[in-house]
Amino acid sequence: MQFRDLHRQYEAMKAEMDEALLGSARSGAYIMGPQVAELEQQLAAYVGVKHCITCANGTDALWLAMRALGLQPGDAVFVPDFTFFSTAEAAAILDLRPVFVDVDPDTYNMDVADLERKWQQTWESGLTPAAVVAVDLFGRPANYNAIVDFCNKKHIPLIEDGAQGFGGSIGGRKACSFGHISTTSFFPAKPLGCYGDGGALFTDDDQYADLLRSLRVHGKGSDKYNNIRLGLNSRLDTIQAAVLQVKLRHFDDELRAVNHVAKRYTELLRGKVHVPEIPDGIVSSWAQYTIQVENRDELQARLKTNGIPSMVYYPRTMSRQTAFAHLGQEPCPVADRLSQTVLSLPMHPYMTDEEIETVASLI
Numbered sequence: 224m225q226f227r228d229l230h231r232q233y234e235a236m237k238a239e240m241d242e243a244l245l246g247s248a249r250s251g252a253y254i255m256g257p258q259v260a261e262l263e264q265q266l267a268a269y270v271g272v273k274h275c276i277t278c279a280n281g282t283d284a285l286w287l288a289m290r291a292l293g294l295q296p297g298d299a300v301f302v303p304d305f306t307f308f309s310t311a312e313a314a315a316i317l318d319l320r321p322v323f324v325d326v327d328p329d330t331y332n333m334d335v336a337d338l339e340r341k342w343q344q345t346w347e348s349g350l351t352p353a354a355v356v357a358v359d360l361f362g363r364p365a366n367y368n369a370i371v372d373f374c375n376k377k378h379i380p381l382i383e384d385g386a387q388g389f390g391g392s393i394g395g396r397k398a399c400s401f402g403h404i405s406t407t408s409f410f411p412a413k414p415l416g417c418y419g420d421g422g423a424l425f426t427d428d429d430q431y432a433d434l435l436r437s438l439r440v441h442g443k444g445s446d447k448y449n450n451i452r453l454g455l456n457s458r459l460d461t462i463q464a465a466v467l468q469v470k471l472r473h474f475d476d477e478l479r480a481v482n483h484v485a486k487r488y489t490e491l492l493r494g495k496v497h498v499p500e501i502p503d504g505i506v507s508s509w510a511q512y513t514i515q516v517e518n519r520d521e522l523q524a525r526l527k528t529n530g531i532p533s534m535v536y537y538p539r540t541m542s543r544q545t546a547f548a549h550l551g552q553e554p555c556p557v558a559d560r561l562s563q564t565v566l567s568l569p570m571h572p573y574m575t576d577e578e579i580e581t582v583a584s585l586i
């Protein structure tokens with residue numbers, strides 16, 4: 224069994240995909256070919272925002288968002304303690320100061336009460352609180368009702384790191400629309416993945432959109448060889464845009480399929496291990512299906528013996544990363560505990576009911 228079966232996905236859309244791949248090979252327009260702008264329009268429409276700006280990967284997207292927001296070296300940026308490294312790395316690389324916020328043990332997302340506490344401590348320590356980066360971990364949108372209120376009250380911008388969240392929604396409003404700038408990743412295993420690295424930013428703000436389009440191409444001005452600021456070389460390849468156009472056509476079917484898989488897992492496992500429960504009105508894109516168990520190593524070994532892959536996302540919190548040791552931040556207790564108990568199960572749109580039952584019965 225595969226953890227995320229990308230081969231089955233390819234087989235399911237093979238004819239269209241082969242045509243898209245060969246079409247972009249034949250076109251010769253390998254950088255910023257017409258598929259890139261088309262895809263940006265389609266993604267913006269899907270998410271329900273004015274602008275989509277694609278880029279080279281989800282980590283660059285975070286860097287670009289922080290640059291476009293004008294965050295200054297030394298400014299404090301609040302990020303969840305339980306996330307993929309990039310979220311905090313992007314801030315640290317810009318000499319911003321990541322401040323780690325604990326998460327909710329059921330949603331895995333930023334705990335707004337701890338955000339308030341960390342904001343207060345940061346303020347008292349003399350640092351300037353400058354932005355919040357909320358993560359839609361494992362596909363579930365963060366608690367944006369409360370986080371957006373908090374950011375408005377404090378007059379600081381919100382970045383939504385939707386690398387795992389693309390496709391999710393709250394009350395019909397799509398993930399990647401909640402931040403002043405939102406980001407996503409098209410790494411192959413993400414809910415919407417390409418055949419390599421890719422990423423995108425979303426915003427309703429015309430000025431941010433113009434800045435992002437400049438920053439992703441070396442800070443270009445009105446023409447390419449007039450550079451008015453420092454940026455990156457961070458474009459999405461034409462061939463990846465072509466792949467994503469095909470996958471986007473199938474995306475809502477895949478979203479329905481992963482929600483079916485999650486529902487089956489939950490029916491079979493509820494009451495036996497801690498399962499993710501998603502309330503009515505919230506849709507997860509199920510980047511991961513993550514349970515919590517006390518005997519994780521034992522369970523993981525048992526699954527492995529039976530040919531079932533499983534993964535630990537994440538075994539180490541941000542405050543315990545060596546790269547952030549110099550920040551000297553207190554560890555976050557909930558995130559610490561999760562790093563010891565979480566286990567992610569095989570999850571993708573092409574899992575059969577039989578496979579789901581095999582995994583569940585072993586657990």
Ligand SMILES: *Cc1c(COP(=O)(O)O)cnc(C)c1O
Pocket residue numbers: 280281282283306307309310358384386387407408409410420421422
């Ligand atoms: C994958 C991921 C990223 C980074 O995306 P890349 O495309 O791999 O650079 C950022 N944040 C989160 C939460 C992620 O899961």
